[in-house]
Amino acid sequence: MKRKPATRKPAKSAVRSEVPAPARRARKSLKRVMLMVGTRKGAWLFRSGPERREWTIDGPHFLGHIVNHLMLDPRDGATMLMASKTGHLGPTIFRSQDMGRTWTEASRPPAFPKASDGQRAQAVDYTFSVAPAHLSEPRAWYATTCPPGLFRSEDAGATWAPVAGWNEHPMYWQWNNPDAGTPDGAILQWVTIDPRDPAHMYLVTSTGGVFESRDQAASWRPLNKNVEASFMPDPDPEYGQDTHCLQMHPLAPDRLYQQSHCGIYRLDRPGDEWVRIGRNMPPEIGDIGFPIVLHPRDPDSAWVFPMDGTTVWPRTSPGGRPAVYRTDDAGASWQRHDRGLPRAQAWMTVKRQGFTCDDRDPLGLYFGTTGGELWASADEGKRWRQLAAHLPEIFSVAAATVV
């Protein structure tokens, strides 16, 4: 039998064709989505049915604890880490090996070294994010904290050690201005790791912008060219930007997107000059916001949740009419999607880690608001429905596909 000549397929098809269609359909029928929702008063898990129409609510877990972030390890599908503190008690990490049914505490949570004489003494106020390390390092995780600290665990979150390459960098106090930062303090927000190379990493801070390492966090350099910092005397500084969210495309790791305090940007490496793709948003909406979500199978598709960054920065949906905006051409144009969302008098705020997607087809999108509402779309953002209305202030929403 003659083989058909090879045809060049676009990226989307190539990715989808990795799994034969019948097997894909069978696996799809077994897949469910679990949402991990971190709030100011505890954590909740939402588990979907196969079609993502029915959802069960599991919670609260750790009622009254401040849960900034929790995440399931996609490498083993079982380990979950939760960044937590309480109003009275110091920060810690809780660990689950059974997808959130039972929890134990890290025996050595993230902590800065004891300061010697003359050194500035830093103490972790809270852990902002936990992130699995590279696929080739199956038990390794990173954690980022306020004040800005980077920590690494080699044992699935049981013990943590400071990463000196960031925490003791000669430029640390210039990049992490202790007088700047968010109302909740200066934050080291997120670690992004190149799937092709565990030594190639990016960090995001609320006081410095984006930083890159090519030696697994031993050294760092700013990566902020063309990213505006309108709140600085020099609006185009080498560092000092307030990046709210950085995303690397998993299939095209040279493509980065960021939602910053001053707009939406894209960067195609090895270039180092960001392009403000938010200029293509409707002027009446603007391009200010906290999160940005990428389509895991299409490097040209992304969603943002715009907020009002005018006058005194209300940080709420422009005009009280919430919507997501989607691009399918890498930011050249944006489309509004608000079907199912309130039409008026809805002053939503979605924080940095409050907007995410699953990996199903069509893609599911989820966001949580500071007013405690959890919203879901099972058709890539076209239609939305509310999964919960009265949770505490939502800090983070993470999604995992589970069987």
Add this chain to the structure above:
Amino acid sequence: MMRVLIPSQLRSYTHGASEIAGTGATLEELTRNLDAAFPGIRFRIIDEQDRIRRHIRVFVNGEQANALAVSLAPSDEVQIVGALTGG
């Protein structure tokens, strides 16, 4: 053995006990010994720079202790309190 009063916020570490027996010649030693008996409890109330956390108060015989160097005797009563946070 000194009497140590545990606030509700920390009783998940002491298996629900509101009062436990402690040992140590200083508050530093007491908190180290508590951590050996109830792993993790110390870091929730003392930070990595050995400072009592902002919303924790420690009283020795009714007097507020502000540093871990405070001396203790077996007859002392140490009260740990979660205080002054909310919302």
